[in-house]
Amino acid sequence: MRLYDVELSSRLLLGTAQYPSPQVLTDAIAASGCGVVTVSLRREAAGAGTGVGGAGFWSLLQGCSARMLPNTAGCTTAREAITTAHMAREVFGTPWIKLEVIGNADTLQPDPFALVEAARTLCAEGFEVFPYTTEDLIVAEHLLDAGCRVLMPWGAPIGSGQGLRHADALAAMRAHFPAVPLIIDAGLGAPSQAARAMEMGFDAVLLNTAVAKAGDPVEMARAFGQAVTAGRTAFEAGLMPPRDMAAPSTPVLGMADLALWDTA
């Protein structure tokens, strides 16, 4: 899979928040086989010397082989998101940015207008933008026109675990943009949901809570990694079209005529 001219061996992107410990996070990343992890920027306390809050996480990232995808989580305006992207580019040393501009606090639904505005500015500045968006085709067209070369439609609201809430609309999006890398971002709760997204032809999935909040995050990370691989393999193998009626899989031709001998 190629994202912005970077070849990745895994189609799973994993968030790094909410894990019970740094060790569990590190083990989960390894077990999942993911090639990209999402990261954030948050306030660092003054007087912390070497920086108690961020330094530990920063050193953990240095030992991680996965590529970093910084986000603009929590931003609610284009200006906030653009400034956060500038700060992230300097700290993480990558032009990649997962662009989030939240429009509603309850659903964490993206604000499409601010999202497109921020994407246009950031793409013009050389950022390689991964926009967290909905399944709306018109918004998607505008994001591509703005310069985005990857789209990240939500499966369901962030952290909800509902899976692909509007599967038909997502399927339409997949069909409408056959050449654009599409990553299902947010809302996945179970490996089966990730497999379904991959079977539908999506290029990758990005998730966090379903792994971090699992009873055993490391094993759940492994399960998601396997599900993504299985779903992609199934898509490439070509799934059978569904039928309304039953169709015998064993041939009828050559079947013995035993009804004549039924004397009961």
Place this chain on the structure above:
Amino acid sequence: MQIDLNGTPFTVGASSLADALTELGYSGHALATALNGKFVPAAARPVTALRDGDRVEVLAPMQGG
């Protein structure tokens, strides 16, 4: 002068952003800064003057989804 640092008031003697960060104990790892809502690159911190009442944001890498 008094500045607002990450939402908390601090009194600093430094006159530049770089010196204020040192005075407040920031060092040793990746940080990003903003002054009054505008990004200040690391290279510009020594020549970025602070004024009384300025709002400074200092951000560091954190876990994210």
